[in-house]
Amino acid sequence: MSKLSVHIETFGCQMNVSDSEQVATKLREHGFELADADASADVILLNTCSIREKAEQKVFRRVNEIKRGRAGRQPLVGVLGCVAQLEGESIFNSSPSVQLVAGTGAADRIPSLLDRVRGGESRVIDLGGREEGADFEISPAVRHSKHVAFVPIIEGCNKFCTYCIVPYSRGRERSRTAFEIVEDVEKLRADGFKEVQLIGQNVNSYRPRVEKGLEGFSGATPFSRLLRAVASTGMTRVKFTTSFPRDFHADIVKAIEEYENLCNWVHLPVQSGNNRILRAMRRGHKVEEYLERVAAVKNSRREISLTSDIIVGFPGETDEEFEDTLRLAEKCEFHGLYIFKYSERRGTPAARLKDDVTKDEKTRRFLSLENLQMAIQSKVYKDYVGRMVEVLAEGFSARSDSDLKGHTTCNKVVNFAASPEFIGKVVRVRVTEAKAHSLFGQLL
Ligand code: SF4
Structure with a gap:
């Protein structure tokens, strides 16, 4: 079979981000390609969260958006994670275009479940737990x-x-x-x-x-x-x-x-x-x-x-x-x-x-x-203004491409002007300005 490209959309907490990373690792190991955007992907997997109100409706709305957004061949759509675990089979009835439903313990098995859909099964469901000894490997x-x-x-x-x-x-x-x-x-x-x-x-x-x-x-x-x-x-x-x-x-x-x-x-x-x-x-x-x-x-x-x-x-x-x-x-x-x-x-x-x-x-x-x-x-x-803080520079600031952004060890966001070569390094920054949710400073 030819290589399929898969786009994963993740909703919710860090556990879901980590689960999506595990799914992506397994997909790569099994020869699937990962796609950054949904526009041309052969498969779209929604890794869902049920913490917020009306989580199921949000998933169904997103599935419909995906369907309507494609003029040509429709992608294979799968619902993973918490909403899948809680709603199970009923997702197929509410959203007939969904072909795969896989719960929170199925990360390891996603490639073989996708193979079953490609093999002709129209509705594949797996709400089983993580297998004994299954690894948490993330590439x-x-x-x-x-x-x-x-x-x-x-x-x-x-x-x-x-x-x-x-x-x-x-x-x-x-x-x-x-x-x-x-x-x-x-x-x-x-x-x-x-x-x-x-x-x-x-x-x-x-x-x-x-x-x-x-x-x-x-x-x-x-x-x-x-x-x-x-x-x-x-x-x-x-x-x-x-x-x-x-x-x-x-x-x-x-x-x-x-x-x-x-x-x-x-x-x-x-x-x-x-x-x-x-x-x-x-x-x-x-x-x-x-x-x-x-x-x-x-x-x-x-x-x-x-x-x-x-x-x-x-x-x-x-x-x-x-x-x-x-x-x-x-x-x-x-x-x-x-x-x-x-x-x-x-x-x-x-x-x-x-x-x-x-x-x-x-x-x-x-x-x-x-x-x-x-x-x-x-x-x-x-109280941070005037103090020196150590910041892990994680990437560009949302405000401008000439500013970097990172976190202090006490988890405060800090923006500061610096060249991209500092990304990935822990740097010392003097705080010059404070907003309600972030700090601004100068690289020392
Ligand atoms: S039941 Fe929910 S809110 Fe309570 S400890 Fe567990 S995850 Fe947290």
Whole structure:
């Protein structure tokens, strides 16, 4: 059979980016060509996300757009990822032009599934899990960046927060062995990558099966032990996201203090500042416990930047309960905050509750928290003016081709004038100007 060109569109989180990279690696190994644009590709794969509202409708709209956008021969369209896992067979009925549906555990099998479609099967579906021993190999050629690499360390989630669909779309937690992860990081370092981001829905719930020779990763703090092992590879920078408050052990902060290359940034979603709402969300932590974690981060001798996620307007949330969230945000002085208005996800326990906070009220709470956060953040960012920061130059700035853009170790975006030869290097920049979400500076 002739070589087919495949275009992959990725929606959602870093786990999806990483899954698409794994699919792309397998496709290349099996002789498929990868296409940057959808216009002429023989196959278009949509790697979908179900976190946002009306995710299925968005996928169906995109499938229709693809169909309408082609005058001649229609491409083979496949739906992968979380929406595929949750909706399964029904996708074929809602979008008859889709010929392949493959869930979150099928990355390895995409080439053979495509071969079945090419062989004449009109509807191919695979919602099975990742095979025992399947690798997470990603070719450097298909990574989203030449300098920063995502390394999955744990898949799935066991927490079952009542509003969240992830445990249903990605299944239970499965940790990779420390040996495999360290080996990946060593290879990435040899390939010239400057930063790895250890990723997972809850990285600090990392708990690999104890295997011979890996006893050091059992016990109470396997994640901080993994951090030390990854830092010891000598990789220039190591970041990790996302952390779950209940499993956030003080030893993680200790590890960051011990290893300069463990970056000083922690993303620790709190979701609400009120204990009744946290219980209704089944988060498994109270406000007081969250604040203890925050104190451990803020009292570190490294200046660790803390970011978080908050949902406003969860069913039954009163004005007073929302005020508690404002007070918590004030206390924590997050360096960044992702705010979401609650919206129902079919199949989750919270979907059985009455979504009784009106749309207008959710918007009011969103804006009120956003205003508070902007005031906090502008102070945090202004404090950087005049300081020297180390930046990994990752590429051109969106603003101009003569400026570069990168991140500090505390994950702030910095723009600065410099020639392209600095891309891929860690450089020192003096901060001269601060905006709400980014810094500007001069190369030193
Ligand atoms: S911890 Fe909660 S919010 Fe995060 S992925 Fe798991 S269920 Fe969803």
